[in-house]
Amino acid sequence: MKGREEIAQALAASGYVADAELATAISLMRLLRRPLLLEGEAGVGKTEVAKALAQAYSTELIRLQCYxxxxQSAALYEWNYQRQLLAIQAHQGEDADAVEDRIFSEKYLLERPLLAAIRRAQAPVLLIDEIDRADDEFEAFLLELLSDFQVSIPELGTVSAVTIPHVVLTSNGTRELSDALRRRCLYHYVDYPDVDRETRIILARIENASPSLALQIARMVQAIRKEDLRKVPGVAETLDWAAALVGLDIRDLNDAPETVHETLICLLKTHEDRARFAPEVTQRLLGKVG
Incomplete structure (x- = not known):
């Protein structure tokens, strides 16, 4: 598909190693000017896609963290009430209509992420992060905005998009999203990377990591993810662990089993998971990494 390889290369230059399906999804997102919904477990790198995309497009990243x-006011716009009050006090005695026109103007408007995204001269990447944490009412409002890319501000009128932003939504799957939102978006499921891709991610992001060590780390993390864990380590944890091992001048995991075991705190983030990993477990898994 035209553009897929170009996108994969641009993302790689920004430090994100994308698989072919994701590169295709982004290519279609650009072609069809549709939002892209990325779903997957926490820690698989969904947010990083938007960050890398902004770098690849040399544009601004505008992030709306959902909760x-x-x-709407926190996501769209608010008025600077304190400055408005000061302006009213400063112009006491002036005609009420004139004061109202003065205080409900651009000078007192506070842009929030959604309004900011449609008013940029250069199309930004709009990241709507963890949309599944917001409620149904906000999702319905968002759907309307993404359909028309315009906003009605009663005091100022309708604000239409200057440019259409590149919209990336992420979801950890904690709540089922509406069919209407899914229909509006292109969809890609972001899974944990396989050994080969995680190796390439380590090499792209961790300076001085050798190919052999990166491969061992990726294999070890893959083995750890297959254990019975409360919280499976994500790619960010892999990179932390790789950085720690490189910083400690570890060149082969099998040469330093004790250090490997001690540094698993980079991967295992609950008391239960840490307690499960006795040195014998670490040694067993090291036998699989080569």
Whole structure:
């Protein structure tokens, strides 16, 4: 597909190693000007896709972090009430309509991520992170915005998009998203990388990591993910561990089993998971990495 290889190369130059399916999804996102919904477990690198995409496009990344109770004002715009109050006090005695026109103007408008994204002269990457944490009402509002790319501000009128942003939504799957939102978006499931891709990710992101060590780390992490864990380590944890091992001048995992075991705190983030990994478990898994 035209553009897929170009996108994969641009993402790689930004430090993100994409598989063919993701590169295709981004290519279609650009072609069809549709939002891209990335779903997958926490820690697989969904947010990093948007960051790398902004670098690849040489444009701004605007991020809306979703949470329970997120409302339109926090996502769209607010008025600077404190400055408005000061302006009212400073112009006491002036005609009320004139004061109203003065305080409900651009000078007192506070852009939030969604409004900012549609008012940029150069199309930004708009990251709507963890949309599954927001409630159904906000999702419905978002769907309307993504359909029209315009916003009605009662005091100023309708604000239409200057450019259409590149929209990336992420979801950890904690809540089922509406069919309407899924229909509006292109979709890609981001899974944990296989050994080959995780090796390439380590080599792309960790300076001075040798190919042989990167391969051992990727194999070890893959083996750890197959254990009965409460929290499976993600790619970010892999990179932390790789950076720690390189910083400690470890060149072969089998040469330093004790250090490998001690540094697993980079990967294992709960008391239960750490307790499961006795030195014997670490030694057993080291036997699989070569």
């Amino acid at each position: 329970e109770g997120l409302d």
